Amino acid sequence: MSAGTRGPGAGSGEALHRLSIRQLAEGLRARRFSSRELAQHFLQRIEAHDKTLNSFVTVTAERALAQAAAADARLAQGAGGPLTGIPIAQKDIFCTQGVKTSCGSRMLDSFVAPYDATIVRKLHAEAGAVMLGKCNMDEFAMGSSNETSWYGPVRNPWDLERVPGGSSGGSVAAVAAGLAPAATATDTGGSIRQPAALTGLTGIKPTYGRVSRYGMVAFASSLDQAGVVAHSAEDAAYVLQAMAGFDPLDSTSVDRPVDDYCAALDRPIEGLRIGLPKEYFAAGLDPACRAAIETAIGQFERLGARICEIRLPHAPLSVPTYYVVAPAEASSNLARYDGVRYGHRADGAKTLEELYKKSRGEGFGAEVQRRIMIGTYVLSHGYYDAYYLKAQKVRRLIYDDFKHAFETVDLVVGPTAQNVAFKLGDKLDDPVAMYLNDIYTIAANLAGIPALSIPCGFVNGLPVGLQLMGNFFDEARLLNAAHQYQLATDWHLRRPHGFE
């Protein structure tokens, strides 16, 4: 199976979904097309393809057209910024006022958000982007395959029998299939990077605290971060620029100026020090994927980077640490879902206890219930010290590993996932096997450092992702390195068959 056709056309109406965000912005300003036309183009593609992919829970066609009209008016006055009039999709974890916000769950199937998340406000009301719809996702962001959604699994555009990864499966499927130029996503243990890797996209999780969490339905508060998936580092830079920044509504938001990610893209990376963690190249990494990763690293060397081996000795404890901390925080964050003020409410409950148990038993799927139970257990009396407290200590060890590494290197590079996309249904019976999908991505969440994944090759026609991790608030350098790689390669330009 060939790895998709390559190369975009220049701004032709038919291939609008092949243009980069920069090209789209230029096209809008040059009046080669309008925002309204852009919106219609993507809405039509969604109409044509999404029954197959199931990447959207809600398509907001009317809103999109209204926002596009407003953008066109702004552009006509010579006003607006880089994202004005650009269509994007929102992961259905971000509250969007007046629009259903489901988190892929029956629990919130009836929840129409009464307010906008901060990043939604920043992207649309402020930056003028156009919202195409809300993307499908693993329920409450818990999953690595987008198979736990109440709205059914999402399919990988590269192979419809395979998963797109998770939890941001809808976001990546939509972008990879050209149904949206970019989509927001969230990453708690790898939920941006792993699906980006499995669908040949660029996905970035910023430093913890860089992007506001207000209005982002919480899964694991000390790990969650909002980010973006797009076709390239340059595209991602545009969107992240508009999303990032201090928010007084979020106590964990950092009051620190946002770097100019776009301006930093073009810096040469001669002398960039890259560390390869020995622990990330051990058994478990598929040999063919490993080969693609090593080729990519060779490419960085040719661009002037200096490669060395580093150690992250506590990396093997990432998954156990995560699967204590994240479920603990999740069990707490999901305690509010009780059918009283919003969301799913069971019928016929005669007592309060029945109301809670039935509403929650019906509203949450199996994976969410498992994690709530693990979380409840590890926080419970008698187990807190051995599990939660212990995990938070190991977390510091993992954080210290990175601190130490960044004393000698600028970036830590390795695989994003152990293998390419697996078949739907493959890992549903074995939660632990599913959890190991995040083996390389989790550490960055635990430490709070920024990380991204970029496509670096194909194995059996399926995309392979390369992960770059950076020091705190070093998003600019990450995007810069990724961009330079993408100038020298074309993996990121490939499109899946049938979605060209």
Added chain:
Amino acid sequence: MSLSPEQVQKIAHLARLELKPEQEGAYARQLSDILEMVGALARADTERIAPMAHPLDMVQRLRADVVTDPVGAEGRAAFQAIAPAVQDGLYLVPKVIE
């Protein structure tokens, strides 16, 4: 660390989750597997390590004591438009006897 179905029932109760009886066995197995996996933590030497609750070395920012969100009747209407059961502006639940 192996969990019995009874332990699962207790946890489910603490978390207010109604499990289908046929699920309990499967959950017990799966949760036991997960706990087995996270048991690896016990091997780490964390003798003198302080727990890390946040990646950031920040302290809590304080907010000025100002009413920035008056809510009011209009606000309430917007919130209660999505509520499953309300009456006279109050949320309804099955009666709780103290």
Added chain:
Amino acid sequence: MVSSEAKTGLKAPDAEWAEKWEAVIGLEVHVQLLTRSKIFSGASTAYGAAPNTQASAIDLGLPGVLPVLNGEALRMAVMFGLAIDAHIAPRCVFARKHYFYPDLPKGYQISQYELPIVSQGHLDIEVEGQARRIGITRAHLEEDAGKSLHEGFGDQTGIDLNRAGTPLLEIVSEPDLRSPAEAVAYLKKLHQLVVYLGICDGNMQEGSFRCDANVSVRRKGEHKFGTRTETKNVNSFRFVEKAIAYEIERQIEVLESGGAVVQETRLFDPDRGETRAMRSKEEAMDYRYFPDPDLLPVVCTQEYIEGIRRQLPELPEAKKARFMDHYGLPAYDAGVLTAERALADYYEAVVESSGADPKLCANWVITDLLGGLNKLGCELAASPVSAGALAGLLKRIVDKTVSGKLAKEVFEAMLAGEGSADQIIAARGLVQITDEAAIVAAIEAVMAKNPSQLAEYRAGKDKLFGFFVGQVMKATQGKANPEAVNKLLKEKLAPP
């Protein structure tokens, strides 16, 4: 300074059980802090709004919302800690306390657990002349829950979340109290303090100051603590006293009849004067505390704490001592005047504004003002006579415009809203007669009208002096200046 006897209770309570048994009481008081907005959201904390019209997205626990700490709530907590001589944590942490109840929207309460803002303080109380130091283990910040309304919704309960998110300071005493009387003394002292500090309005009916009592008993001489119960729903000092007294006796009865005290939560029934166990099955609650990941550690620097210390208002003891010293007032007067800060402020304004003798001012405030307000059933805050207005009246006594006796009449009229002192004096023609010639004229007229009493007086019946004073006052409609009358009457009545 505090003897061990004082700590364990030198004088046993008067109750029957006190010979064989000892009561051990600890109190948990939830104080609603007087911030304008909620502890973690920008909604209003004003009392009495229509249901759920002050419940913001954050208070409702909507998906995606996040808490941000109200700096004023922190400041008030630190003020309290300083006022009770406690340790202020340089770093404290908010923790989530989990339980499911409809008035707790998030399914957890944001509270403090291992690292509270305040710890190891104390409050000195006095019971029947005996001083006791009561330890305060800790005080921590947390958010209040909403309210459940069980009546009026058929087989349902209505939930109002206006109160959810109101800042609370939970103040936990050491189990140092040994009798219902001590418990009440402690509560009253605590109540006075938080109102004095301006951090709480102290309104127990509205739920601003709520008390739970932990009570256990043990045989005298026993060192181990007995099993304790927690009694909730006591919202007045009287009820606290009754509830604790009842609970002590109940527990003793149980133990004396060979039973065991069950650790449980009980409610006080004010109609019956009894406590009863809550009907819901009481399982040991596992709150699954852990540090709230949406909030960061709160750091209080020395600078910050000292800044608050400098702003601390004068506390009751210090104020009382100052009143005694500066105004020369006796302990009783100083005590009454400083019981409430508002009254103390009122008094000082009267003194300052009138320039009158502080003892005179004290008498007027304590007797006339408080007595008058009491009769009207009126709070000081709603007094028809302001400090300035009362000062105006006292000025007229000092400058002898009106006599002390007539001033009382003026004051009654002021209380009734008839106007200022000057207005009333003018309207009723109460200006005092100080002109000696006029008084002499009145005296001479009285002397002329009462020749036999005059003769008797001059013959030695000194008692008749009062008669003549009375007659002169009658003749002058009470307006003659009493001192002048006395002086001139003495002169004129003396044998020529």
